[in-house]
Amino acid sequence: MIKKWPTFKRGGTNDKFWKETYEKYGTCIKDLTKFNTINKYYKNTMDLYDKYKMKEILANGDSPVTPSITKKYILSDVTSALNKGLGVNPAVYCVEKDNEQYLWEIRMCFNKKLKAINCGTSHENGDKCDSEKKISYPKFPPLVIG
Known part of the structure; x- marks a missing residue:
């Protein structure tokens, strides 16, 4: 772990x-x-x-999303790759540091039978990504917060 x-x-x-x-x-x-x-x-x-290999799912989207120190992505590229690969809409979260938005977390939602389901727009407990800003997806680990 x-x-x-x-x-x-x-x-x-x-x-x-x-x-x-x-x-x-x-x-x-x-x-x-x-x-x-x-x-x-x-x-x-x-x-x-x-x-659910998120890195592979993101890379296999129509507009591939891969870790990079230079390339930035729009939120719709991230969400469409996830939807294509998972068949559901997970919750995507970003964190901002030094005026830059980073892909931080992808949360999947499941029913009690562990079937993947849409998280929906009301999924809370995090900072959703700002669709107006480009998203950085650096190689792991991206940054330390706090």
């Missing part, structure tokens, strides 16, 4: 980040047997991460 889901908060530890993430999201689905412990939550979450 250190390679796939590290913290980017300055001074933060991975263990603290993972515990807080589980307490925020994992406890919401603990009634599902596959997710009813912290170990099961992360094992199954990592299985979903491996199943």
